[in-house]
Amino acid sequence: MEYFNIFVKSIFIDNMIFAFFLGMCSYLAVSKTVKTSLGLGVAVTFVLLITVPVNYLIDKYLLQPGALAWVNPKLADVDLSFLSLILFIAVIAAIVQMVEMIVEKFSPSLYNALGIFLPLIAVNCAVLGGSLFMQQRAYANVGEVTCFALGSGIGWLLAIVGIAAIREKLRYSAIPPAMKGVGITFIITGLMGIAFMSFMGIKI
């Protein structure tokens, strides 16, 4: 039940976009049509699902204070946690590159659908943010971390597909010229965020 709880919580209550504003840059840039935003959303979910558990294992067995004790008891008081930022971003960049090559080799059709978005994801705040939140919230085991990663990815996907659907309709509305494009998107995101706030008190 704990797993399901974390999963639902990270989709609705701790939504990456509406609660923490992570991944806003690509959220604003790519949300012009539903189809492309669905592609980007799936790619982000996929990358989160792989990188967050990997970074969890790195954090647990290499970086935390005393984590190196399994190598040699003498290393028990080594604390490498200041290296976590550089190691996390290196892992993310490497995994994104690897996923790109693997997808290209085994499924060219998926590669054509996701291909242009994959390089963008390495510098998407939502992906690094997922790893940093994982480190901060101290989840108990890999299962919980995986649920958290999947949930945050799906939450991000929901948000970007929702805003893309609204923006497709917005083309036919009368918006003040200075407000068109980015300005109105910000305000709509704010309103969607207020709607998502209604999930806040829910306990599962």
Next chain:
Amino acid sequence: MKRIDLIKNPLSKDNPITVQVLGICSCLAVTAQLKPAVVMALSVTVVVALSNLIISLMRNTIPPRIRIIVQLVVVSTLVILVNQILMAFVYDVSKQLSVYVGLIITNCIVMGRLEAFAMSHGPVDSLLDGIGNGLGYGIILVILGFVRELFGRGTLWGYPIFEKLGLYNIGYENNGFIIMAPMALILVGIIIWIQRRNCEKS
């Protein structure tokens, strides 16, 4: 282009947040109060300026194929330094900023300026461009932090300004809604609106 323009343009007509729409994530999340907003603005300015300078010095030796990785390594080293300094000197603010200091690495302003400017310009220009863009980002952060703290909590930099003015005695109440996350988005939308109107006129 004159060097003074490198600093002046990002402050208004080429602002990284309202015009280039870069680095939104942190700008919204850290501005519920003025103090973290100012600290964040300074940290980003330092990281953008120094990384621009370093990459610009190395620009002729970086192989183009692996430039993103090189840039990421330089930026994340600088961010680790900033993070350690913040933890040493202003621990409470660094706790408030939580993951957003680390997220300067993926802040689009940093990568965007490296790619668009530092890779093709000399070190002095790049340093100035970095400072300019950092300040352009900072000015929006300070405006947001000012408005949100003043109307959301009635304080400025922790100083209870509305209480001293006696506004609560005549029935004023804090607008708690403005501290909430979604209001930040709406405020940025309004700033963009005002700024575009001004640019169109001039």
